[in-house]
Amino acid sequence: MALAHQPQQAVDQRELIKSIVAGNAVERRRAVSVVERMDAENIGEELRAVVADALKTEARKHVDQYFTGRRGEPTRELEDPTLVAALIRIVANLKDPSTIPTLSEGLGFGSTARAALWGLGLQALPATLAAALSPQTMHYAVDDALITLRFMVEAPVGGAPAGPDLADIRRAAAQHLSGRPYFTTLWNAIDLAVVLQDPELLEIVQRLATDRREVHARGIVTPHIVDRTLKHAADRLAGSPPLPRPPVR
């Protein structure tokens, strides 16, 4: 059917799809901005799929850059580093459980993906856990995954995690309380552990609150960060609520 006979909405979305898939950086960004301003119910299936693919592509560029930098190799600035955030906003606004795998690739770029995953309830738990536990995840994304898991425990949507789900969440906290986690990851693991109120995990947090050697053993040696870690653990055990707080529904 010729484009001229398509319903107006379909014609516009075809142009948007074309720009996102094949346009230059300016065209792509402008098209994404237009989609960002559309109501979720008006975004067709094809456009949704294109946005999801674009999110994954852009997120992977950042991940590749992260690991390249971690290896000490030179990195180049991405053409449009903030494009991924706009794509995450679009997918998050769809509030569609089928977007969970895509959203999990958006962890680490700000609060949008973690709020969206939390909002989808326990359906999002497997993907969030995978992000928290995978060695292929940037530490920024691990941090956001741990925060999301904490939200799921502190302010569950649709039903609180229990049984095997809770055990899996506990496992994520335990993994990042031990070994040599990045200091921000350790802090988020402490927060999750205290929220879980698991006795074994609390015992670890207690040691982290009082013994500098426990902090050093985890590879954190910068004095002010060690101090901060001790204080962070002590504050949580004393009942000071962790930040960020879960979103308000």
Added chain:
Amino acid sequence: MTRDEAVGLELEHDTAPGTVVLSAVTISQDLSHTFHVPLTDPQTLPSATGGYFWRVEDGRNTLVVLKNMTDERQRYNLIVRHAEGQWVPGLRTLEPHQSVVLDVGLLRMTQQPDATGETIPMTVSSGQVHWSVGAGSDGRAIVGRIEQVDLVRSVSATYACPQPTNDIYVDSWMDPDYWGIVTGDTVPFAVWETDEDAFGGGPVGPYEITDILFWQSSNTAVAQVVGPGLVYGAGNGFTGIRASGASNGWEAYDPEGEDPENHVPIDLWGDAEVQWCEDQTRSVMKEEYRGGQVAWTPDCSDFTDSGGSTHFSWSELNGGFTNGNPHSPWSIVRTILTDGLEDTRTNYNRGGIQLTSGYRCPHGNANVGGVQQSRHMFGVAADMYSAQHQWTEEEFDLLRNAANLTNPDELFFWHTYTDHHLHAAW
């Protein structure tokens, strides 16, 4: 003031002009007075203009009676002169065959203002009334007479002049001839005219002739004429506003020739400068959003000229007005940005945060190499470093973690930018 209840008499005859003489008698409401009113044959005694004595005192009053003799709407100009000035109501209209009565005594008693707000002072009791047929092709379209009535002495007199000596055009101008218009507003341009009383009675006017002219805008994308003299600001820019047509007064008389049959061509120009906002700076900024293909156009009210927060000054939030936003003092800085920055600083707990970029106008964003649709242009993003500590990846992550606790919408990484600044948006 004219009397709504004025009635005109028209009698038709089929004999040659001037062969029929008619008069009417009117009787006062109290039946104590009768008034003899001669009727005029406009083909022999046009009496289209006049300049007559008026008097209002001790029971005397003066009435001016005008009638449109044609099937077309006609314009007339009327002026009441007195020792202290003149009363000029401006161009008036008579519908086809309409009659109107102007009661000079009533005008004075009720202090009716003219087009410029002047009234006939109570201290004057006499002067001259003058009227003239205006815009249109027939200088004899209106017949008129003036009637002096003295109810105390029970006398009346009526005057008419057979010589249609209409006012002679002297000058016209546009005033105001410039408007600065905020887009969406409508403003009034106006054209004024002065004439000369052909009877030698002096100047007539100035009076407004706005609505007898044809108005145009030379760029309707900028401004549009929506009524005589009324100009609507449609876009952003500068355009000419033209008023053209013919004067109300007539061309000068040729002493050797016939009465003038033509008016004087008028072609006047004014200027309209339309801008989006009340001030030029915000208008320029708004135009940048429209012209730069940004997927959002702010309202004028989205721009503010002051603000800041406890630890982040207005200048800092605008790159010192040299980096990304030169439009001092105007900017777009949302509360969510300043709240996010203050909370980040609190969470960081290691002294100050140095901003290297806050709000950017679209041109400023392009100049600094910002991405299209950057949130910096929406007033919700900032680039930052620690103000007091060596900027290492560890320090970056401390600051980043502090920002992450405030639920930012965008937050990036150590390797995202080659200068390793922390970009956050809320």
